[in-house]
Each structure stands twice: as structure tokens, then as C-alpha cells.
Amino acid sequence: MPFAESDTKGVRACRSKIRAAGAQRLMGQAPPTGHRGSVRRAAVSTAEGGSSTCRRLARAALCTPAAAAHDALPGSRLARLPRMAPPEHFCARIASALVALAASAAVLAVSSAQQELAEVKRAVPDLERGAGHFETCAACHGPDGGGTRDGQVPRIGGQHVSVVEKQLLDYRHDRRWDLRMEHFADRHHLGDGQAVADVAAYIQQLDPSGPAGQGSGKSVNAGAALYAQRCSSCHGANAGGDEARAIPRVAGQHYEYLRRQFYDAVDGRRPNFSPEHIRLLAQLEHDDIEAVADYLSRLPRRQPGKSGATTEGAGVR
Numbered sequence: 001m002p003f004a005e006s007d008t009k010g011v012r013a014c015r016s017k018i019r020a021a022g023a024q025r026l027m028g029q030a031p032p033t034g035h036r037g038s039v040r041r042a043a044v045s046t047a048e049g050g051s052s053t054c055r056r057l058a059r060a061a062l063c064t065p066a067a068a069a070h071d072a073l074p075g076s077r078l079a080r081l082p083r084m085a086p087p088e089h090f091c092a093r094i095a096s097a098l099v100a101l102a103a104s105a106a107v108l109a110v111s112s113a114q115q116e117l118a119e120v121k122r123a124v125p126d127l128e129r130g131a132g133h134f135e136t137c138a139a140c141h142g143p144d145g146g147g148t149r150d151g152q153v154p155r156i157g158g159q160h161v162s163v164v165e166k167q168l169l170d171y172r173h174d175r176r177w178d179l180r181m182e183h184f185a186d187r188h189h190l191g192d193g194q195a196v197a198d199v200a201a202y203i204q205q206l207d208p209s210g211p212a213g214q215g216s217g218k219s220v221n222a223g224a225a226l227y228a229q230r231c232s233s234c235h236g237a238n239a240g241g242d243e244a245r246a247i248p249r250v251a252g253q254h255y256e257y258l259r260r261q262f263y264d265a266v267d268g269r270r271p272n273f274s275p276e277h278i279r280l281l282a283q284l285e286h287d288d289i290e291a292v293a294d295y296l297s298r299l300p301r302r303q304p305g306k307s308g309a310t311t312e313g314a315g316v317r
């Protein structure tokens with residue numbers, strides 16, 4: 001199947017381009033969307049740039065013979081050639097075959113991810129084994145799951161079990177892209193559903209110490225207002241998230257990490273975000289993003305007076 005092969009190559013090439021852009025940001029280079037007021041424009045042009053690159057790649061790989069014939073033999077001369085399909089028709093047929101192929105691959109990926117999630121949910125977590133698995137994770141995330149204040153490594157301590165499990169499986173199943181995490185979430189490090197459940201339960205009961213990395217503090221009130229209006233219905237009044245709906249706790253998360261997630265989601269580098277969520281974030285201007293990230297980074301990671309052991313810890317051995 002030469003067409004399937006060239007399609008896979010094209011898709012891979014597109015993906016590695018998108019990844020390279022993400023990696024540039026992780027290396028601390030200024031995001032291309034860094035100018036005041038330019039968030040949406042830049043995001044849109046990145047998305048368009050990505051898809052036109054993909055279209056070009058697909059076209060180059062697929063339709064070269066037909067298009068070349070068309071260029072060499074324009075108009076009536078082409079029509080006189082027997083048994084040569086018109087290029088548009090040729091491309092359209094291949095394009096629809098490719099769409100069908102991609103759709104069936106996506107269905108397969110989703111079903112294996114769902115199977116694995118079911119396996120994780122069946123496991124009864126064991127904190128001691130979780131602590132053992134977490135030793136690898138602590139090298140980057142810190143022994144209390146606090147991450148780094150520059151936001152390169154997120155806070156995960158105190159995150160809901162369901163959220164940690166979902167994110168780990170998303171890294172595993174190509175729904176979230178980060179080379180380091182794809183490596184550490186793989187089956188070599190977390191062998192089965194039980195291991196994922198164990199480490200998630202261990203992470204949930206951690207309580208990171210010290211404040212998160214914060215923003216300038218200039219627009220915290222504006223951030224609070226924006227959050228209350230557009231985000232609190234899902235993430236909760238205190239940004240504590242929701243175990244039952246796998247909505248992340250975002251209170252007390254590092255400012256720079258939050259900013260990066262917003263840009264990554266809008267630029268198409270975080271495929272596990274729903275299209276509605278991406279649209280919501282794409283409506284925010286540069287200043288809004290700074291304000292809401294700064295506000296969230298200053299909230300206590302956990303609600304004062306509540307211990308870390310909430311009901312989601314029930315069933316943990």
C-alpha cells in the first residue's frame with residue numbers, strides 16, 4: 001500500500017514539526033505568541049501553517065504523478081490521453097481512502113486506551129508500591145511532587161487520582177505529547193494498570209511544600225474575576241478540580257507551566273484537550289492568560305482546613 005505508507009510518513013513529518021515547535025518552547029525560547037494582543041492571531045496562523053504544511057506534504061507524496069502529468073500535458077492533450085484519470089478525481093479518491101484509514105487507526109487507538117483505563121480502574125491501589133514507583137518520578141517532580149518553580153516540571157502532588165491516571169495513559173497513547181513523559185509513562189516504567197493506579201494514589205496524597213512559581217502580581221484581581229466567570233463551573237470555586245469528572249486541580253500550579261499549557265492547547269500541541277476547551281482558551285488575550293495563570297498560582301494547593309485525604313482516597317490499601 002504505497003499510499004498508506006506515504007501518508008503515515010507525511011503525518012509523522014507534520015507531527016515532528018509540531019513537536020519541534022513545542023520543544024523550542026521547553027528549551028526556554030520565547031513563544032512565538034509572546035506579543036501583547038497577538039495570542040489568537042499567532043495561534044490561528046500556527047494552526048494554519050501546520051495544516052497547510054500537512055496538505056503540501058500529502059499532496060507532494062500522493063498526487064505528484066498525476067499533477068506532473070497534468071502540468072506537462074495541459075488542457076486538450078491530457079484529455080486525449082486514454083485511461084488517464086483526471087488528477088482531481090485521482091487525488092479525491094486517494095484522499096477519501098486515507099481518511100478512512102486514519103479513522104480506523106484512531107478507533108483502534110481509542111479502544112486500546114479504553115481497555116487500559118478499565119484495567120487501571122479495576123486495580124485496588126497500594127500506596128507502598130506506589131511509593132516505590134514514584135522514586136523514578138521524584139527525580140524530576142521532587143519527593144513531594146512539587147515540580148520546579150520555573151514551571152518546566154509541573155506540580156503533581158495533591159492531584160486527583162483520576163486526573164493523574166488519565167494523563168499518564170494519554171502520554172502513553174499519543175494523546176499528550178512530551179518526550180520525557182512519554183518515556184516515563186511507558187510500560188517499561190509503569191508495567192501494568194495496577195502500577196498506574198498505585199503511583200496515582202501515591203501522588204494524590206502528597207502535599208507539595210512552599211509557594212508555586214508565580215507571575216508579576218499585577219493583575220491577580222482581573223484573573224480572579226475571569227476565573228470565576230469562565231472556569232470555576234468546571235474547575236471549582238477554589239480551583240480544586242473534580243475527581244469524578246477527571247477535571248484537574250489547578251490551584252497552586254506553577255505560573256509558567258499553566259501559561260505553557262494554555263499556548264500548547266491553543267496551538268494544537270495538547271490533543272487531549274476537548275475542542276470546546278481549546279476554543280474557550282483561544283478567546284483569551286495575552287493579558288487574560290497571564291492574569292488567570294498568576295491568580296491560580298497563588299491559590300493554596302489544597303483548601304485550608306481540609307486534609308489531603310479526601311474521599312477519592314477511599315479504597316486505597
Ligand code: HEC
Pocket residue numbers: 133134136137138139140141152153154155156163164167168176177178180181184185189190199248
Ligand atoms: C525527566 C523528568 C520527568 C520524570 C522522570 C517524570 N516526569 Fe512527569 N512530567 C515531566 C514534565 C516536564 C512534565 C510536563 C510535560 C508537558 O508539558 O506535557 C510532566 C508531566 C507530568 C504529568 C501531567 C501533570 C499535569 O498537571 O497534567 C503527570 C501526571 C506526571 N508528569 C507524572 C509522572 C509520573 C507518575 C512519573 C514517574 C513514573 C513522572 N511523571 C516522571 C517530567 C518528568
Ligand code: HEC
Pocket residue numbers: 154166227230231232233234235245246247248249250258261262272273274277280281292
Ligand atoms: C467544561 C469544563 C471546563 C471549563 C469551563 C474549563 N475547563 Fe480547564 N479543563 C477541563 C478538563 C476536563 C481538563 C482536563 C483535560 C485533559 O484531560 O487533559 C481541563 C484542563 C485544564 C488545564 C490543564 C491542567 C494541567 O494540569 O495540565 C488547565 C490549565 C485548565 N484546564 C485551565 C482552565 C481555565 C483557565 C479555564 C477558564 C478560562 C478552564 N480551564 C475552563 C474542564 C474545563
